[in-house]
Amino acid sequence: MSMKPTFADFSVDPNRLSNAEVTRHRCRFSGSHLALDAGGSVTVDFEVEDPRDIPQATLTVTALVSKLGSSPGHAPIDVLLQGEALAEGLTVPGGGDLPQDNVFAVPGRLLKQGTNTLEIRSSAEARSMLWLYRITLDPVYERGRSERARAAEAARDSVFAYRTERRPAHSSPDSSTAWQAAPPLLFHIDRGEHSLPAQLGWRGEDGSESAVSFQSSMSDFHGCHRAADGTAYEYRGRLTGRWAYPEGLDEHPSASVLHRFRTEEGWGGSWHGSHELRLLVDDGGAPVERVTWRDQRGNSGVAVLHAAPADAEVTDVEASDEFDDAGEVADNLLDDARTKWLAWDDTALLDFTLARPSAVASYCLMSANDCPDRDPRDWTLLGSRDGHAWTPLDSRTGETFDGRFQTREFRLGVPAAAYRHYRLDITRNGGAAETQLARVRFVGAPAGQAFTGYYQRHNEGPVGYRGTPVATVPDLSAPRLAADLEAAVQSPTETARTPAAPTARLRTG
Numbered sequence: 442m443s444m445k446p447t448f449a450d451f452s453v454d455p456n457r458l459s460n461a462e463v464t465r466h467r468c469r470f471s472g473s474h475l476a477l478d479a480g481g482s483v484t485v486d487f488e489v490e491d492p493r494d495i496p497q498a499t500l501t502v503t504a505l506v507s508k509l510g511s512s513p514g515h516a517p518i519d520v521l522l523q524g525e526a527l528a529e530g531l532t533v534p535g536g537g538d539l540p541q542d543n544v545f546a547v548p549g550r551l552l553k554q555g556t557n558t559l560e561i562r563s564s565a566e567a568r569s570m571l572w573l574y575r576i577t578l579d580p581v582y583e584r585g586r587s588e589r590a591r592a593a594e595a596a597r598d599s600v601f602a603y604r605t606e607r608r609p610a611h612s613s614p615d616s617s618t619a620w621q622a623a624p625p626l627l628f629h630i631d632r633g634e635h636s637l638p639a640q641l642g643w644r645g646e647d648g649s650e651s652a653v654s655f656q657s658s659m660s661d662f663h664g665c666h667r668a669a670d671g672t673a674y675e676y677r678g679r680l681t682g683r684w685a686y687p688e689g690l691d692e693h694p695s696a697s698v699l700h701r702f703r704t705e706e707g708w709g710g711s712w713h714g715s716h717e718l719r720l721l722v723d724d725g726g727a728p729v730e731r732v733t734w735r736d737q738r739g740n741s742g743v744a745v746l747h748a749a750p751a752d753a754e755v756t757d758v759e760a761s762d763e764f765d766d767a768g769e770v771a772d773n774l775l776d777d778a779r780t781k782w783l784a785w786d787d788t789a790l791l792d793f794t795l796a797r798p799s800a801v802a803s804y805c806l807m808s809a810n811d812c813p814d815r816d817p818r819d820w821t822l823l824g825s826r827d828g829h830a831w832t833p834l835d836s837r838t839g840e841t842f843d844g845r846f847q848t849r850e851f852r853l854g855v856p857a858a859a860y861r862h863y864r865l866d867i868t869r870n871g872g873a874a875e876t877q878l879a880r881v882r883f884v885g886a887p888a889g890q891a892f893t894g895y896y897q898r899h900n901e902g903p904v905g906y907r908g909t910p911v912a913t914v915p916d917l918s919a920p921r922l923a924a925d926l927e928a929a930v931q932s933p934t935e936t937a938r939t940p941a942a943p944t945a946r947l948r949t950g
Contacts, residue, residue, distance in 0.1 A: 443493075446591075448576065448577045448578075449575060451575055452574055452659075456470075457591065457594055464486075467481035467563075468483060471572070473658040475573040476570045478567075481571070484561075487556070487559065495581075499547070499584045500544070501543070503542050504533050505537065505539070505540040507572060509569040513535040514570075515535075515567060516535070516570060517531055518562060521562070522547060522557065524558075540574045559576070561573065577591065596631075599629055600627070600629040600684050601626075601680065602627050602683065603626040603679060604622075604625055604678060605677065606623055606676075606678070607675065607676050608621060608674060620677075623666075626725075630719070630734055632719075637655075639654065639655060640653070640735045641722070643732045645726050645730065646729070649667060649726055649727065651676060661680065663677045699719065700719070700890060701910065702744075702909060706905065706906055715896075718908055729746065731746065738899055741896075742897070754796040754797070755794065755883065757793070758794070758881075760789060762789060773879070774878060777880075783809070783876070787869070788867055790867070794862055795860075800858060801834075801883045803853060805850045807849075807878065809879045816878075818839060818841070820840075820866055820867045820868060824858070824863055825860055825861075825862040827862070
């Protein structure tokens with residue numbers, strides 16, 4: 442690689458730099474950018490290993506000129522590399538609220554092996570300030586690489602804290618006294634895609650709702666809030682702190698409302714494992730029950746939180762009889778595959794042993810592939826702590842299944858005590874000489890929260906999205922972070938080689 446990703450991000454203090462050393466003159470940090478006075482300058486020194494591999498480079502200077510009363514302002518700039526002008530007296534667009542990307546072609550002959558010097562100068566004749574947000578520089582055939590590296594680096598600090606204010610809806614725009622302090626906002630949304638949020642919405646369990654949009658630097662947000670009583674407000678916030686997960690969260694009161702989910706995406710007719718999702722939104726009110734977001738890459742998602750049913754882990758099953766020669770044995774009752782268990786009798790006993798005692802709230806039976814008259818009709822579920830003394834928990838009579846491989850859930854009227862052994866005593870079937878089932882599953886009382894929703898990658902259709910709680914603490918060692926960031930820096934074509942790529946292929950195949 443002839444040149445490392447090169448960027449200078451002035452939206453934070455200290456500045457975020459890669460392959461760059463910065464010297465500043467007559468400028469100061471101003472919340473989300475450097476503000477250059479007339480005659481101010483920023484010098485960036487960067488390294489090139491082999492300029493012969495770079496016929497041309499792409500320089501992007503993201504800047505804005507501050508307003509001058511009702512006019513757009515005036516602060517032309519000079520751009521120099523090794524002292525040679527790439528642009529002189531360039532008028533950067535001003536008067537708006539969004540920074541502008543100014544792109545320059547850098548001739549390869551200007552690059553040299555070792556240290557190179559780029560300088561951005563604001564004219565001594567400037568009558569307003571030049572706001573400088575960031576600079577990136579790439580070989581022309583790798584355009585955008587440094588911006589992806591900058592975005593990935595910025596996304597590492599993914600826990601945000603804001604000081605917030607609200608004022609009643611439809612207040613006069615120039616009535617600044619109407620703004621009132623509101624509780625601070627703390628949030629963290631990360632599914633491993635190294636992209637900062639652009640928009641965020643959430644609903645509390647008390648019916649309150651908020652929706653906000655962020656500056657690209659994350660320095661501010663503006664949006665709206667509706668209280669639980671229906672009162673509407675304008676809503677805004679100013680960044681007071683940000684840090685990398687999980688720093689500080691273990692000591693923060695909001696750590697208790699941090700959700701970590703093991704997730705799946707639904708496409709191609711089945712569910713597929715996806716990135717872990719970490720979710721925290723704390724606005725000082727009721728716990729959230731729904732979160733929506735869109736990131737700066739255009740990906741979006743929705744998560745509706747709900748109680749998480751927890752399958753009890755079964756480690757062993759024994760049957761009064763099974764069809765061993767055909768492989769239709771009791772162990773098949775624990776598999777997701779469409780196999781089955783078959784007993785050569787119209788009654789049967791199934792004894793299940795759990796990994797640990799569990800209070801079962803319901804249990805599920807799946808019918809097998811054929812012969813409905815082999816389906817259980819009457820049975821009793823019993824529980825035992827030692828496998829010897831049994832307590833009846835649920836009895837059913839005259840039950841039927843409407844189809845093959847149909848799963849039916851049976852809820853216990855009163856949640857059972859925590860038993861390690863469960864017995865299904867089938868006392869009658871549909872009239873056949875054999876009894877069969879495809880699967881048996883025990884569902885514990887809700888443990889934590891799960892979510893259901895959808896996820897949509899930029900320029901793709903939405904897919905199903907769901908998650909269940911994760912209880913363990915992640916390994917955030919430096920080698921793993923470095924590998925993740927390096928993957929995020931690759932070109933869009935390369936980064937598409939993730940679950941999104943097979944998703945697209947299977948949807949069209």
